Amino acid sequence: MSLAMRVTPYPITAYGLACGLGRDTAAVLERLRAGERGLSPVPLDVPFATVTGTLPGELPELDSRIAQHDSRLARITQLGFASIADEVARAVSQWGPARVACVLGTSTGGIWATEVAHAAHHREGTLPKTFDYAAQHPFHITTDICQKLGGFEGPRYIVSTACSSSGKVFASARRLLDAGLADAVLVGGADALCHTTVRGFFSLGVMAEGPCMPFSADRPGMNIGEGAAFALVERSGVPRATLLGVGESSDAYHPSSPHPEGRGALAAMQDALAQGGVAASEVDYVNAHGTGTKHNDSAESCAVEALLGREVPVVSTKGYTGHTLGACGAVEAIFGIVAIEEGFLPASVGSTPRDPEIPIRVLAERLDMTPRYVLSNSFAFGGNNCSVLLGRPE
Amino acid sequence: MTSANAVMQPVHVLGRGFFSPGYANLAAFRAGQPDDGAARPAVDFVPSRNKRGCSILTLAAAEVAQQACTEAGVSASEPALVFGSCHGEMEIAVAQMEMFQEDKGLLSPARFKNSVHNTGAGMFSIAVENRGYATAIAAGHDTVALSLLEAMLLMRHDRYEYALVALADERLPAPLTACSEHEALGVALLLGREPHPTRGSLGTLGMPTRGSLAQEAPFATDALFGQNPVAPLLHIIDALERGEPCDVPLSLPGGEPWCARVEPRA
Numbered sequence: 001m002s003l004a005m006r007v008t009p010y011p012i013t014a015y016g017l018a019c020g021l022g023r024d025t026a027a028v029l030e031r032l033r034a035g036e037r038g039l040s041p042v043p044l045d046v047p048f049a050t051v052t053g054t055l056p057g058e059l060p061e062l063d064s065r066i067a068q069h070d071s072r073l074a075r076i077t078q079l080g081f082a083s084i085a086d087e088v089a090r091a092v093s094q095w096g097p098a099r100v101a102c103v104l105g106t107s108t109g110g111i112w113a114t115e116v117a118h119a120a121h122h123r124e125g126t127l128p129k130t131f132d133y134a135a136q137h138p139f140h141i142t143t144d145i146c147q148k149l150g151g152f153e154g155p156r157y158i159v160s161t162a163c164s165s166s167g168k169v170f171a172s173a174r175r176l177l178d179a180g181l182a183d184a185v186l187v188g189g190a191d192a193l194c195h196t197t198v199r200g201f202f203s204l205g206v207m208a209e210g211p212c213m214p215f216s217a218d219r220p221g222m223n224i225g226e227g228a229a230f231a232l233v234e235r236s237g238v239p240r241a242t243l244l245g246v247g248e249s250s251d252a253y254h255p256s257s258p259h260p261e262g263r264g265a266l267a268a269m270q271d272a273l274a275q276g277g278v279a280a281s282e283v284d285y286v287n288a289h290g291t292g293t294k295h296n297d298s299a300e301s302c303a304v305e306a307l308l309g310r311e312v313p314v315v316s317t318k319g320y321t322g323h324t325l326g327a328c329g330a331v332e333a334i335f336g337i338v339a340i341e342e343g344f345l346p347a348s349v350g351s352t353p354r355d356p357e358i359p360i361r362v363l364a365e366r367l368d369m370t371p372r373y374v375l376s377n378s379f380a381f382g383g384n385n386c387s388v389l390l391g392r393p394e
Numbered sequence: 395m396t397s398a399n400a401v402m403q404p405v406h407v408l409g410r411g412f413f414s415p416g417y418a419n420l421a422a423f424r425a426g427q428p429d430d431g432a433a434r435p436a437v438d439f440v441p442s443r444n445k446r447g448c449s450i451l452t453l454a455a456a457e458v459a460q461q462a463c464t465e466a467g468v469s470a471s472e473p474a475l476v477f478g479s480c481h482g483e484m485e486i487a488v489a490q491m492e493m494f495q496e497d498k499g500l501l502s503p504a505r506f507k508n509s510v511h512n513t514g515a516g517m518f519s520i521a522v523e524n525r526g527y528a529t530a531i532a533a534g535h536d537t538v539a540l541s542l543l544e545a546m547l548l549m550r551h552d553r554y555e556y557a558l559v560a561l562a563d564e565r566l567p568a569p570l571t572a573c574s575e576h577e578a579l580g581v582a583l584l585l586g587r588e589p590h591p592t593r594g595s596l597g598t599l600g601m602p603t604r605g606s607l608a609q610e611a612p613f614a615t616d617a618l619f620g621q622n623p624v625a626p627l628l629h630i631i632d633a634l635e636r637g638e639p640c641d642v643p644l645s646l647p648g649g650e651p652w653c654a655r656v657e658p659r660a
Contacts, residue, residue, distance in 0.1 A: 005553055047498050107510065109532075111487060114570070118491040121569045133573035139482060139511065139532035157533035157540035160482070160511035168529060175547035179402060195494055196487065200506035250475075250519040250528045255444065256507040267525065381507060382516020384528055 007275045009391070010177055011239030012231050013091075015334045016083025017188075018076060019227030019321045020053025025083040029338055031320070035347050035366060038320050039211050039223055044195060048202055049209045052193055053225025053322025055079065065148045068135040071113035072192040072226075073106075077142045080190060080228025081149055087232055088150040091184040095235075101154035101182035102143050103172040105165025105189035107326030109139035109158075112194040142190045146230075154182045160326065163289070165189055166229065167329025167378035167386035171246035173233040188230035189327035197325060198224050204256070212292035212323075213350035214316035215301070215362040222291045225322025229330035231337070239393040241337040244373070245275025251383025257295050262303030264385040265289075269307050269375055272389040278373050280307050285345055285371040287332045289379045290316020291323055292350075300377065301358045313363050319349035329378035333388045336374040340392045343370040402550045404598035404657065406589050409466030410631050411458030411560065411582035414619070415450070419461055420631070435580070440521045447504035448517065449485040451564040454580030455514030456521070459560035462582040463522075466556075467593045470522035473556035473584065474548040477515040478531035478541040479563050480623035481574065483508070488567040514560065527554065535649030537561065538626040539602040542644065542654065546601055549587050557585045561624035576622035583630065597634045600655035607641050607653055621646065634658045 015025070020038030022028040031038060039051040059075035066074060081088075092100050117131035135141065143156040155176065159168045166189025173185035191197075201207045201224060208221035233243055249271060251264035258265065273280060286308065288300055304314060317335050324331050339345050345367040352364050374390040412420035413435045416428030434450055435457035445453065455477055463470040486509045490501050510516075512530035519528050527548060533540040538561060545557035562580035566573055589595035613632050619625040629642040633656035644652040 047500065109482070114487070115491055115494070118488065118569070119494070122492075122495050127569055133570055138480065138534055140480075140534040143533075155540060155543065157531055157536070157544070160530050160532055161515070161528070162510040162512055172544065172547075175544075175551045178551040179547055181543075181547075196490055196501075196506075196509065199494065199499065199501050200490070200509065203501040203503045203506050205503075248527045248529075250516075250525050252519045252523045252525045255513070255516055255520065264525065380512070381510045382512045382528070383519065384512055384516065 006277050007174060007245055008178060010174060010233050010243045011237050012241050012243055012337060013234050013237040013239060014084050014087035015231040015240065015337055016080060017227060017229035017331055017334055018055060018079040019324060019331055020055065020225050021320055023056060023079055032346050033344060035349060037211055037349055039322055042198060044193060044198055046198055050207050051211055051223055053223060053324065054193060055226060063149065066145045068132060069141050069145055071110045071136045073110045073112060073190060074141065074145055076192050076226060077145050077190045077228045080230055081146055084230045085149065088186055091232055091234065092150060092152050095183040097151055097153040099154060099183040100152035101176050102146055102152060102156035102186040103159060103169040104142050105159050105169050105326045105329060106139055106142055107160060107162050107165060107191050108194055108196060110137040110141050111196055112192050113137055115195050146186060161384040162380035163325055163328055164378040164380035164384045164386040165326040165329060167333065167388050168248060170243055170388050171248055174243060174246065177235055184232055184234040186230060187233055189330040190228035191226055191324055191326040193224060193226045206293045211350055212319055214290035214292040214318055215297050215348060215351045215355055215358050217353045217355040219292050222293055223322040225324040227321060227324040227327045227331055229327055229334050231330065231334060241340045242391040242393055244278060244391045245272040245389040247271030247387040249385045253383050256381050258299035258379060260299055262299040264383055265300055265303035265377065265379055266306055268385040268387040269303065272375060272387040276389045278389060283308055283312055283373045283375055285339055285374045286312055286314045287336050287376040288314050288316045289377045290318055292318060297358060301360045305359045310359055311361055313345055313367060314360050315345055315348040315363050317346060329386060333376045336376045336390045339371055339374060340390060344368050402546055402601040404600045405546055405549055405585045405587060406595035407583055407597050407599055407634060408468060408586045408590050408595060409462035409584035411461030413454045413457050413580040415578055440517060444517060444520065447508050449483055449564060450578055451479060451483055451562050452508060452514045452517060454578060455560045455562040456518045458580040458582035459518050459558055462558060462584040466584040467590055468556055468584055471524045473558040474526060474554040475515050475519060475524060475528040476531060476541050476545040476557055476559045478537050478561045480532060480534055480537045481563050481566060482511045482532065483513060485564055485567050535623055535646035536652055537623050539644035539652030543602050545585055555587050559583045559585065561627055563623050574621060577619060579619050579622045579624055581624055581627040595659055597656060597658040599630060602644055602652050602654045604650055604652055606651045607643060630656055
């Protein structure tokens with residue numbers, strides 16, 4: 001039973017991202033449209049083989065305004081922000097700095113910097129002089145970086161619910177706008193490759209040696225990715241897509257496994273539809289969480305079938321980007337916006353041969369169509385679920 | 395609405411939770427006698443198997459959350475869950491970094507799954523069968539203010555009658571201890587749109603706003619926990635106990651000057 005109420009729709013006026021597919025929005029979308037994976041051998045020194053969605057090329061030096069935050073996460077955040085910087089500047093000018101807020105997701109913050117410093121401490125008995133925990137590690141460094149680059153002064157904070165983090169930020173933005181506390185909210189997420197997550201998911205026995213194959217009978221597990229993705233949700237403006245609702249729920253089932261029938265996932269999708277006043281039969285595209293692990297694929301497909309039936313097109317884009325963890329909610333919501341804007345649903349790369357136990361319509365090939373309503377799902381450790389409902393502008 | 399001075403109605407403080415090593419709850423802390431038997435939170439309502447591999451941070455957050463619900467007389471399955479921490483699961487993070495250096499450099503699955511920022515929220519939601527909203531906030535020295543703001547937005551602009559704000563930060567482990575020196579602390583408030591129908595309200599809490607206080611009354615708890623990023627949540631509890639309306643600071647030095655109005659029950 002959903003207790004959700006109808007909510008005010010808001011325009012999403014801009015977006016930008018960087019991930020394993022490319023260093024800016026145009027490069028990412030070109031490869032997404034072409035069906036090219038953005039996975040390559042893991043660049044970290046780890047005692048096993050895997051591929052990851054690693055930002056291609058050297059990451060550029062930081063702008064002097066954010067130099068103190070130097071870390072892999074900071075550099076990725078800077079790259080992603082560059083794709084939306086002009087629109088953020090426009091919003092700050094239009095609404096005023098104090099009326100632009102920022103809510104971002106991350107799973108591990110700047111932990112990579114501390115990993116490097118800790119390894120140095122292990123070797124040399126002292127932390128490197130270049131290590132600045134307060135500026136490089138905590139979760140909130142990404143909001144600080146965006147604030148310094150964007151010049152806004154509204155409230156800013158981090159949502160860190162692992163892999164649902166940057167889906168949930170769209171809901172926080174809606175509430176800030178509803179409350180009149182902001183007129184524009186920069187939302188998004190950023191996470192960088194690090195030993196903690198790469199070794200951690202390997203320890204859980206869910207890491208693939210080669211490219212992931214969500215919903216496939218031959219699925220070998222998941223790949224980790226990294227990236228930074230941002231969107232602007234505003235009180236008014238020219239919409240690229242419309243934010244209609246964000247469903248949020250908890251499985252209350254298991255710390256790291258989804259409810260086998262996708263109970264919480266179903267509740268989140270129902271919640272999003274109720275907020276938007278959209279019938280299940282009207283949804284014409286689902287960007288699945290689709291990690292490529294058996295438990296996740298199975299639970300999510302149960303929930304999708306129960307709510308939407310077997311015919312709605314479903315795509316996992318993690319075969320392109322890897323699982324970007326705290327950034328995936330925003331990365332994949334943007335892919336949903338792109339579907340609406342550019343009129344194509346990407347192929348669910350690696351999904352064949354399809355697992356016969358998966359009852360839903362997973363797109364093996366790109367489908368050129370312009371969806372009216374899109375659900376973008378993100379599910380996380382702790383049984384934390386989020387589903388973002390996006391609509392085609394009227 | 396485009397007013398730069400948007401104001402939400404105050405919410406009611408219905409319950410409180412507290413834990414710091416040596417002090418199992420708020421009453422024990424007020425009594426001022428540390429107890430060696432309370433080095434870690436009891437968390438009796440969580441099965442042992444679900445506490446395995448958890449940090450003191452996770453346990454403290456869950457413990458204070460339950461205490462606040464109990465005092466409020468509100469089922470823990472009802473409120474929106476707003477957990478938060480500035481630093482997060484650093485005890486586990488650094489333990490895992492030690493493991494990188496050992497043998498094959500692989501991690502413990504139990505530790506890894508408990509290393510995410512929302513471990514406490516997840517553990518609590520499972521234990522009390524709360525299937526609604528749960529989040530985990532971080533905002534540096536403004537973590538208290540922004541967590542309260544998120545909670546109040548959930549009550550005023552979403553469907554929730556109650557929101558549970560449960561914040562904790564642990565002592566940073568070596569070799570990072572000097573990066574932020576503070577004792578472990580967990581504090582929770584159970585907030586409601588209205589007073590509880592039978593238990594009433596401890597007082598009201600206004601929306602966090604930014605602005606320097608004209609004159610800050612000293613808070614005795616700052617001497618013990620002043621550098622812990624969640625310590626400002628204790629200011630609200632202190633203010634409720636003082637019995638006089640006042641504005642309380644919600645941020646540590648270095649954060650933005652967030653504050654909120656506390657009106658104790660008459």
